[in-house]
Amino acid sequence: MTDGFLAAAAMFWSAFLAATFLPGGSEVVLAAGLIEKSADPWLLIGLATVGNTLGSLVNWACGRFLMAWQDRRWFPVKRDEIEHFTAFFRRWGVWTLLFAFVPVAGDALTLVAGIARVDAALFMLLVGLGKLGRYLVVAAGVLSWPWI
Numbered sequence: 001m002t003d004g005f006l007a008a009a010a011m012f013w014s015a016f017l018a019a020t021f022l023p024g025g026s027e028v029v030l031a032a033g034l035i036e037k038s039a040d041p042w043l044l045i046g047l048a049t050v051g052n053t054l055g056s057l058v059n060w061a062c063g064r065f066l067m068a069w070q071d072r073r074w075f076p077v078k079r080d081e082i083e084h085f086t087a088f089f090r091r092w093g094v095w096t097l098l099f100a101f102v103p104v105a106g107d108a109l110t111l112v113a114g115i116a117r118v119d120a121a122l123f124m125l126l127v128g129l130g131k132l133g134r135y136l137v138v139a140a141g142v143l144s145w146p147w148i
Helices: 003-019 026-036 041-065 079-099 105-115 120-143
Strands: none
Touching: 003 026, 003 041, 003 105, 026 041, 026 120, 041 105, 041 120, 079 105, 079 120, 105 120
8 A cells, every 4th residue: 555545545534534423633634644745635635525525424314314312322412502503504594504614513514404304415515515615725724834
């Protein structure tokens, strides 16, 4: 295995896991990959976007299919958070999914989108665009450093 493959795999999995309810910092992995020049920057941005969007789809599926267990201790979002973000989602609609990249709030929004039965294709498009925007900003910031 090459270093580029390992960097790409690390980027995908860190972004995927960071989008679920597990803690993670995919921006740090992206920045490290860009600084080390371990893979093509566009590849890293693409893998981060796809991984993070697919991770959010896990949250959507939890909202869509696992709400029967929302009162269980292991369920990732508490009832009051669900109610808060459901009200927010009702007020602002599917466009809120463009902000699914926001830590903690984004996870709850993607879960609520599943509860609201947002179409999966529309979900992936809006969430993916928001996450791509975030990774482009991170990459632009890192690559603009003069010592890189």
